[in-house]
Amino acid sequence: xxxxxxxxxxxxxxxxxxxxxxxxxxxxxxxxxxxxxxxxxxxxxxxxxxxxxxxxxxxxxxxxxxxxxxxxxxxxxxxxxxxxxxxxxxxxxxxxxxxxxxxxxxxxxxxxxxxxxxxxxxxxxxxxxxxxxxxxxxxxxxxxxxxxxxxxxxxxxxxxxxxxxxxxxxxxxxxxxxxxxxxxxxxxxxxxxxxxxxxxxxxxxxxxxxxxxxxxxxxxxxxxxxxxxxxxxxxxxxxxxxxxxxxx
Amino acid sequence: xxxxxxxxxxxxxxxxxxxxxxxxxxxxxxxxxxxxxxxxxxxxxxxxxxxxxxxxxxxxxxxxxxxxxxxxxxxxxxxxxxxxxxxxxxxxxxxxxxxxxxxxxxxxxxxxxxxxxxxxxxxxxxxxxxxxxxxxxxxxxxxxxxxxxxxxxxxxxxxxxxxxxxxxxxxxxxxxxxxxxxxxxxxxxxxxxxxxxxxxxxxxxxxxxxxxxxxxxxxxxxxxxxxxxxxxxxxxxxxxxxxxxxxx
Numbered sequence: 001x002x003x004x005x006x007x008x009x010x011x012x013x014x015x016x017x018x019x020x021x022x023x024x025x026x027x028x029x030x031x032x033x034x035x036x037x038x039x040x041x042x043x044x045x046x047x048x049x050x051x052x053x054x055x056x057x058x059x060x061x062x063x064x065x066x067x068x069x070x071x072x073x074x075x076x077x078x079x080x081x082x083x084x085x086x087x088x089x090x091x092x093x094x095x096x097x098x099x100x101x102x103x104x105x106x107x108x109x110x111x112x113x114x115x116x117x118x119x120x121x122x123x124x125x126x127x128x129x130x131x132x133x134x135x136x137x138x139x140x141x142x143x144x145x146x147x148x149x150x151x152x153x154x155x156x157x158x159x160x161x162x163x164x165x166x167x168x169x170x171x172x173x174x175x176x177x178x179x180x181x182x183x184x185x186x187x188x189x190x191x192x193x194x195x196x197x198x199x200x201x202x203x204x205x206x207x208x209x210x211x212x213x214x215x216x217x218x219x220x221x222x223x224x225x226x227x228x229x230x231x232x233x234x235x236x237x238x239x240x241x242x243x244x245x246x247x248x
Numbered sequence: 249x250x251x252x253x254x255x256x257x258x259x260x261x262x263x264x265x266x267x268x269x270x271x272x273x274x275x276x277x278x279x280x281x282x283x284x285x286x287x288x289x290x291x292x293x294x295x296x297x298x299x300x301x302x303x304x305x306x307x308x309x310x311x312x313x314x315x316x317x318x319x320x321x322x323x324x325x326x327x328x329x330x331x332x333x334x335x336x337x338x339x340x341x342x343x344x345x346x347x348x349x350x351x352x353x354x355x356x357x358x359x360x361x362x363x364x365x366x367x368x369x370x371x372x373x374x375x376x377x378x379x380x381x382x383x384x385x386x387x388x389x390x391x392x393x394x395x396x397x398x399x400x401x402x403x404x405x406x407x408x409x410x411x412x413x414x415x416x417x418x419x420x421x422x423x424x425x426x427x428x429x430x431x432x433x434x435x436x437x438x439x440x441x442x443x444x445x446x447x448x449x450x451x452x453x454x455x456x457x458x459x460x461x462x463x464x465x466x467x468x469x470x471x472x473x474x475x476x477x478x479x480x481x482x483x484x485x486x487x488x489x490x491x492x493x494x495x496x
Contacts, residue, residue, distance in 0.1 A: 012371040123260040
């Protein structure tokens with residue numbers, strides 16, 4: 001009898017063209033499906049909670065799939081990790097209800113963005129930290145981040161919003177900016193995010209931190225919803241982690 | 249007038265065939281000399297404090313070189329970092345005495361080795377952590393590490409000792425093993441180390457941690473100095489950092 005599984009996995013996105021199948025480059029999905037096909041002895045389609053872009057990382061990505069010949073979740077974790085490359089690791093696995101959907105059932109997501117703000121970026125932080133040597137005004141960024149919280153039309157902070165089938169309105173539950181020495185961590189939670197929305201919001205906050213935009217510009221853009229322009233740069237992918245996904 | 253410089257730099261060894269020129273692969277030295285030649289407008293030879301192997305990292309590597317047309321050390325740091333790849337960063341620079349020698353003047357070195365001991369190695373630790381899922385006996389490793397301290401013939405813990413011109417006797421000042429959750433950090437300080445000595449000592453300590461050798465085997469081997477055999481595996485390069493170099 002076929003069984004549905006929910007798995008939570010982490011990956012280092014450095015070597016991948018993103019989570020989802022891409023025309024060019026290897027996707028994380030591809031690596032997972034190769035292993036699942038081997039274990040199931042026939043092709044398995046895996047359904048992820050979201051796309052992620054090239055170079056973006058995940059600490060708690062969620063996906064579902066069905067197995068024709070079920071194996072206990074604990075054995076599944078070990079069997080998958082034995083065959084996956086080291087930069088993808090299954091952390092948890094469980095049987096799920098037959099209609100569980102990793103994307104549609106997600107009630108919210110948390111992303112974190114890591115930015116190092118000092119004269120020099122230590123080489124060992126390069127894979128997972130964006131960097132700026134320009135001294136950032138953290139208080140201004142915190143003020144600006146707070147304006148994002150709530151239900152807004154984020155069309156000004158999304159790349160190619162035309163690709164979105166439905167609305168560009170999303171609900172952000174919280175958005176914090178914390179600085180510990182040279183390490184600045186942006187943490188944002190919301191019910192969903194548009195294409196490149198997190199990196200666009202962070203890109204804009206960094207401009208606020210540099211004094212190039214006032215914090216109030218966020219409120220103004222969420223109100224007036226101008227088309228996305230060069231005012232909103234996309235922060236580098238390597239600083240971004242899909243941290244966790246929330247389900248009911 | 250020519251001036252001698254001492255620089256301290258860090259690098260992520262993942263992409264390199266080691267610090268020193270190699271037949272195959274790019275060396276860190278090569279990247280540094282390319283930049284120094286550009287800044288000096290003529291070839292510059294750089295002299296490092298030691299070799300490091302492929303994949304090994306450095307947090308505080310030291311080297312010296314001469315410039316025909318000196319520039320202030322502070323400007324040198326910025327000029328070098330602008331042109332170096334992100335995985336090599338100059339942290340400090342200073343004028344040195346004309347006879348300063350980064351290798352010969354070194355009074356000691358500290359290496360650290362990072363080993364993750366749990367069921368699963370998180371993907372984001374892969375570049376800088378070795379891994380074993382076998383539960384290690386840390387107390388036994390600590391006891392074994394203490395036997396290394398002192399002046400001994402380390403021929404049993406060096407690869408290709410014939411390549412060494414002089415003696416295989418070295419003095420280890422301290423060797424500690426600390427565990428914090430799944431993270432085990434080996435810290436060793438000594439007046440100098442033979443080829444692959446640190447990774448051989450760590451490789452042997454891990455075997456002690458697995459119960460494959462008693463801690464006392466270290467003392468026995470340092471006393472009887474048998475030729476190096478498969479009893480002494482070389483721990484993976486990626487977990488090793490040249491942490492700092494001591495000068496008078």
